Amino acid sequence: MVAGRLVRAETAGENLIFNDMDADFFLRNTAHYFDLETDYRTVLSGFSSDAVLEASLRFAPGIRVLNQPPFEALISFIISANNNISRIISIVDRLCERYGERFEAHGQTFSAFPKPEALAEARLDDLRACGTGYRAGYIIGASKAVAEGMDLDALRTRPYLEARETLTELPGVGNKVADCVLLYALGFKNAFPMDVWVKRIVHEIYGFSSRKDADVREFAAEKFGENAGIAQQYLFYYAKANKLR
DNA sequence: TCCCAGGGCTTGT
């Protein structure tokens, strides 16, 4: 889904071809969703060279940090807490089917990600039936805050620390989830989400000793700079795909 | 059966 529309893409050799849209929709919406206005060659060449990061870049050179819809990212990453990716995906799918608006595209019926109002009014038991577990209350609480006027998009222009602290006032949102929303939805390329895999890389591969989040964050900022979040995405995918432990 | 998963919250020191 890009800007409320289903978008199909196909690979053709080195190219990615987007169908069913004119140039205006592509430039206004699709390009931003896939972060095409960021020149990744420049970003990646700006990282200080080291073996682990270079292996990560070689392993999956086409990775992009998406610009997802903020509310969708917020709820998805609240669900991600102490959870695994396959479960997260299936839970989000069930939320779409249960609470999202239906729409037709290419002769098929799809369900959009739910609006804040829909999840704010959800019943706890119904949310739990979607597999959310103890996070059901967090989902309702965060959705109510957004439905009642909290402007996630307005955080784009705030300083990083202020935006993060605003997000962590929401139930189920700590520093890690906040960093994910900032990086994957609000354009903060310096946000550095520290999940178990990234911590593993920092400690066991880079050999950084301190386990304190503030220290790891400083290490990342020092090592990767203003685009640390992009480095994080490459490292995360590489470590997880290769089960580096 | 136990352990783990893109953590956060609460309580105790």
Next chain:
DNA sequence: ACAAGCCATGGG
């Protein structure tokens, strides 16, 4: 400020 327990759920 910091550490330890707890939390729903399902796959390995």
